[in-house]
Amino acid sequence: MTDFTVSTLDRRPELRDRIDQLSAGSWPRFLLHGNVSRWHLLFDAFPRYQILLCGPAGELIAAGHTVPLVWDGSPSDLPSTIDDVLLRAESDAERGRKPDSLSALAAMVDAGHRGCGLSGILVEEMRALARCLSCGSLIAPVRPTWKSRYPLAPFERYVDWERADGSPFDPWIRVHRRLGAVPLCVAPNTLTVEGSVGEWEEWTGMEFPETGPYIVPGALQPVSIDRERDLGRYEDPNLWMLHPIEPEP
Numbered sequence: 001m002t003d004f005t006v007s008t009l010d011r012r013p014e015l016r017d018r019i020d021q022l023s024a025g026s027w028p029r030f031l032l033h034g035n036v037s038r039w040h041l042l043f044d045a046f047p048r049y050q051i052l053l054c055g056p057a058g059e060l061i062a063a064g065h066t067v068p069l070v071w072d073g074s075p076s077d078l079p080s081t082i083d084d085v086l087l088r089a090e091s092d093a094e095r096g097r098k099p100d101s102l103s104a105l106a107a108m109v110d111a112g113h114r115g116c117g118l119s120g121i122l123v124e125e126m127r128a129l130a131r132c133l134s135c136g137s138l139i140a141p142v143r144p145t146w147k148s149r150y151p152l153a154p155f156e157r158y159v160d161w162e163r164a165d166g167s168p169f170d171p172w173i174r175v176h177r178r179l180g181a182v183p184l185c186v187a188p189n190t191l192t193v194e195g196s197v198g199e200w201e202e203w204t205g206m207e208f209p210e211t212g213p214y215i216v217p218g219a220l221q222p223v224s225i226d227r228e229r230d231l232g233r234y235e236d237p238n239l240w241m242l243h244p245i246e247p248e249p
């Protein structure tokens with residue numbers, strides 16, 4: 001396992017640009033063009049909740065984005081989209097409401113440090129932060145990492161796939177389950193990406209000669225291309241998972 005120290009963005013503000021680089025290397029390009037208008041809040045309003053794992057020279061090797069919010073514990077009160085998670089956190093903070101939950105938004109491990117178990121450390125640190133804030137829940141809109149290999153499988157069915165030993169088929173769902181999370185419900189569209197056909201061609205390096213659905217690397221389900229309207233549209237589904245957090249002894 002790589003040597004690392006744990007920090008947060010309020011303590012290491014100089015790593016802000018490195019987080020953007022980590023992000024650019026973590027997501028398919030089209031995903032960076034989704035309908036998320038409040039992402040800046042992570043850095044401007046909630047730096048204390050951005051977990052950073054740093055290597056021996058202080059360099060950023062992994063980051064976990066979270067925000068505190070109020071959630072009544074029911075699936076129907078979960079925010080529908082990534083932007084709604086940020087909106088809820090912002091409005092709770094503005095109204096001075098004491099958060100009872102921490103919501104994860106993303107976890108990213110630098111490509112050179114993947115496959116060493118750092119993702120589980122990030123989730124453990126998110127759980128520890130929730131406990132430290134006296135939050136009873138860590139909730140996470142989980143984007144299953146292998147779903148893009150099976151873009152035609154219905155998402156609701158994919159998230160229930162299991163390995164022979166009964167553990168979740170998807171590695172990222174497995175990490176959460178192993179650390180104590182339970183599935184809550186499917187969020188069918190946490191982020192929408194819309195762009196012209198030309199933009200989609202630029203983002204994906206593909207061509208889309210006809211109107212219809214296309215399988216695109218990194219997309220969890222097909223991208224719908226409409227040449228007549230010059231519009232490509234994609235919806236990113238996630239699985240909401242809940243980590244119940246025991247209070248500090």
Ligand SMILES: CC(C)(COP(=O)(O)OP(=O)(O)OC[C@H]1O[C@@H](n2cnc3c(N)ncnc32)[C@H](O)[C@@H]1OP(=O)(O)O)[C@@H](O)C(=O)NCCC(=O)NCCS
Pocket residue numbers: 026027105106107108109110113114115116117118119120142143144145171172174175
């Ligand atoms: C998803 C991500 C955070 C995983 O980080 P990681 O530190 O490489 O993962 P870990 O080493 O902790 O492994 C986690 C699980 O994935 C499996 N895994 C990791 N890399 C794998 C690979 N290349 N092939 C197959 N399985 C792999 C591991 O075996 C492990 O499962 P297991 O312990 O049950 O076998 C990382 O790949 C990443 O940053 N991806 C881009 C961003 C992303 O998709 N984030 C998740 C959605 S928010």
